[in-house]
Amino acid sequence: MAETTLTDTRPARRPMAGRVRAAMILFAIFAALPPVAAAIDDPFLVLIGTRILAYAIAALALDLILGYGAMVSFGHAAYLGFGTYAVAVLSSYGINDIFLQVAAAMIVSALFALVTGAISLRTTGVYFIMITLAFGQMAYFFFVSLSAYGGDDGYGLRQRSTVLGSDMLENDFTLYYATLVVLIGLFWLCHRIVGSRFGRVLTGIRENRVRMEAIGYAPFRYQLTAFVISGCLTSVAGVFLANQAEFVSPAFVSWHRSGELIVMVVLGGIGTLTGAIGGAVAVLLLEEVLGSLTEHWKLWFGLFLVLMVLYSPHGITGVFKKLGLGGTKQ
Amino acid sequence: MSRLEIRHLQKAFGALKVTDDVSLIVEPGELHAIIGPNGAGKTTFIAQLSGQLPSDSGDILLDGQSLMARSMAERVHLGLARSFQITSILPRFTVLENVALAVQARMGSSFRFFAPVAEEAALNETAMTVLAEAGLEDRAEVMASALSHGEHRRLELAIALATEPQILLLDEPLAGVGGEDAEAFVARLKRLKGKITMVLIEHDMDAVFQLADRVSVLVYGKIIATGTPDAVRRDPKVREAYLGEEEEAA
Numbered sequence: 001m002a003e004t005t006l007t008d009t010r011p012a013r014r015p016m017a018g019r020v021r022a023a024m025i026l027f028a029i030f031a032a033l034p035p036v037a038a039a040i041d042d043p044f045l046v047l048i049g050t051r052i053l054a055y056a057i058a059a060l061a062l063d064l065i066l067g068y069g070a071m072v073s074f075g076h077a078a079y080l081g082f083g084t085y086a087v088a089v090l091s092s093y094g095i096n097d098i099f100l101q102v103a104a105a106m107i108v109s110a111l112f113a114l115v116t117g118a119i120s121l122r123t124t125g126v127y128f129i130m131i132t133l134a135f136g137q138m139a140y141f142f143f144v145s146l147s148a149y150g151g152d153d154g155y156g157l158r159q160r161s162t163v164l165g166s167d168m169l170e171n172d173f174t175l176y177y178a179t180l181v182v183l184i185g186l187f188w189l190c191h192r193i194v195g196s197r198f199g200r201v202l203t204g205i206r207e208n209r210v211r212m213e214a215i216g217y218a219p220f221r222y223q224l225t226a227f228v229i230s231g232c233l234t235s236v237a238g239v240f241l242a243n244q245a246e247f248v249s250p251a252f253v254s255w256h257r258s259g260e261l262i263v264m265v266v267l268g269g270i271g272t273l274t275g276a277i278g279g280a281v282a283v284l285l286l287e288e289v290l291g292s293l294t295e296h297w298k299l300w301f302g303l304f305l306v307l308m309v310l311y312s313p314h315g316i317t318g319v320f321k322k323l324g325l326g327g328t329k330q
Numbered sequence: 331m332s333r334l335e336i337r338h339l340q341k342a343f344g345a346l347k348v349t350d351d352v353s354l355i356v357e358p359g360e361l362h363a364i365i366g367p368n369g370a371g372k373t374t375f376i377a378q379l380s381g382q383l384p385s386d387s388g389d390i391l392l393d394g395q396s397l398m399a400r401s402m403a404e405r406v407h408l409g410l411a412r413s414f415q416i417t418s419i420l421p422r423f424t425v426l427e428n429v430a431l432a433v434q435a436r437m438g439s440s441f442r443f444f445a446p447v448a449e450e451a452a453l454n455e456t457a458m459t460v461l462a463e464a465g466l467e468d469r470a471e472v473m474a475s476a477l478s479h480g481e482h483r484r485l486e487l488a489i490a491l492a493t494e495p496q497i498l499l500l501d502e503p504l505a506g507v508g509g510e511d512a513e514a515f516v517a518r519l520k521r522l523k524g525k526i527t528m529v530l531i532e533h534d535m536d537a538v539f540q541l542a543d544r545v546s547v548l549v550y551g552k553i554i555a556t557g558t559p560d561a562v563r564r565d566p567k568v569r570e571a572y573l574g575e576e577e578e579a580a
Contacts, residue, residue, distance in 0.1 A: 192443065192444045193443050193444070195446045195448065196442055196443050196444055196445060196446065197434055197438075197439075197440045197443075197447045198440055198441055198442060198443050199443075200427070200430075200434070200447045201431070201434070203423075204420055204423070204431050207421065207422060207423065208419070208420050208421075210418060211414075211419065212431075213402040213406075214380065214382070214402060214406065214411070214412055214414070214418070214490075215432040215435050215493050216406035216407050216432075216436065217435055218401060218403040218404075225441070
């Protein structure tokens with residue numbers, strides 16, 4: 001009897017190995033894109049690809065708190081803002097080194113996440129969503145009011161970031177691969193965090209908060225730490241988005257972007273990391289494809305979302321699982 | 331072993347006094363049972379002791395140190411653990427992970443972000459020892475949600491014990507457990523007796539009178555009697571308020 005129960009419960013295990021394998025396949029496809037784009041003479045694909053990779057970083061960072069901490073942040077675009085504007089502001093002062101820009105973006109994001117997270121985490125559920133939205137909008141209007149950087153109109157970058165003095169990122173292919181390397185690095189980082197002591201506590205709080213308190217954990221500290229980590233990582237995505245677009249504007253910070261990030265994570269399958277990356281690919285590709293077919297693409301996109309939620313609550317990850325792919329290998 | 335002292339503890343929900351001036355001393359090593367009819371405020375009382383619910387007034391002292399300003403998590407670190415009446419586990423964690431998390435809370439920092447926790451031998455071995463004591467070592471790798479009710483109750487107790495408490499608050503550990511399982515559970519609590527100070531809330535009177543060193547009777551938020559099981563059984567006030575009712579019902 002025990003034997004049957006054992007096999008019965010195995011599929012409920014988090015099949016981490018399967019997800020890592022799925023991520024490897026995604027990364028391999030990403031790595032193959034630029035040569036293909038060159039072969040079919042469509043360099044625009046590489047720019048779209050860079051945008052997708054940057055959003056994948058943001059979705060990954062959001063999944064860390066949304067999927068593993070049940071913290072639905074509706075204000076994560078603020079961190080895209082800190083990332084993009086770190087590039088614009090530092091660059092206007094002649095500081096173009098990407099490491100300094102990332103460092104600045106992370107420091108500002110950490111402070112913002114620490115303060116807004118400490119306040120937001122006093123609430124849960126819908127209230128948490130609304131209060132993070134409010135803080136996100138505060139950041140949005142702050143950037144709108146930055147008249148030195150074009151306010152509402154945004155601000156064009158004179159050059160892309162440099163890497164230790166080299167302007168290699170001016171090449172679209174190099175920028176693409178640099179973004180990919182960062183995405184892979186951060187995926188690995190998040191994967192380690194999720195499997196660490198800290199990750200187990202965070203997931204435990206998601207599953208049963210009172211139980212965790214009853215064995216001696218103060219949830220707030222762990223949730224706030226995760227919130228800050230997530231904000232910092234999201235800002236890295238902003239740095240690459242600014243470089244991809246060579247332009248920054250408050251549009252990166254609007255609540256639509258925050259919503260889009262949530263859609264990416266949910267569509268991909270929450271709490272899987274790999275799903276967030278897949279979700280970013282799916283959302284942005286659908287935008288491109290549907291957008292080129294019809295002006296009313298949002299209608300069709302909405303319909304697609306409704307169908308996904310109805311028929312595959314676990315998102316794309318769930319679809320793959322139903323097809324018997326990327327799940328557990330017993 | 332620790333001593334728990336409760337002084338004039340109060341809790342009201344609106345006009346309803348759920349805990350009404352409760353004072354109680356639980357001596358080191360004692361198993362102190364709290365009985366009372368449904369709605370007497372037993373679970374509220376445990377929630378106040380554990381810190382899940384703030385008290386309106388009064389004081390709770392663990393070895394002379396006041397716990398009133400301490401959070402639930404801090405009280406656990408001071409040695410006060412509890413089990414829940416309704417099994418409160420992490421259903422999508424394995425049985426081993428459920429216990430390992432409780433071990434982790436007292437063994438080293440949980441602000442470690444890189445090393446895989448599943449490979450930490452010290453955590454897993456300690457957790458396995460706890461599981462072996464609970465007779466759940468065969469079920470270590472099973473999802474906690476797949477356990478039977480009796481196994482859930484054993485896991486619930488094992489998680490509380492894994493925090494290595496000085497004082498253990500048991501909220502109806504036998505709820506829904508019957509027959510041989512119940513006997514085994516009582517035997518296990520007997521083995522723990524004397525090693526850990528325990529406060530036991532239980533409806534199973536056989537278990538209470540077998541296990542308890544002293545019994546307090548809680549009725550409408552007030553303690554109406556405290557004493558040895560025999561003394562309490564003979565107390566006319568108790569018979570009137572509680573036991574008589576039960577016997578008639580039975």
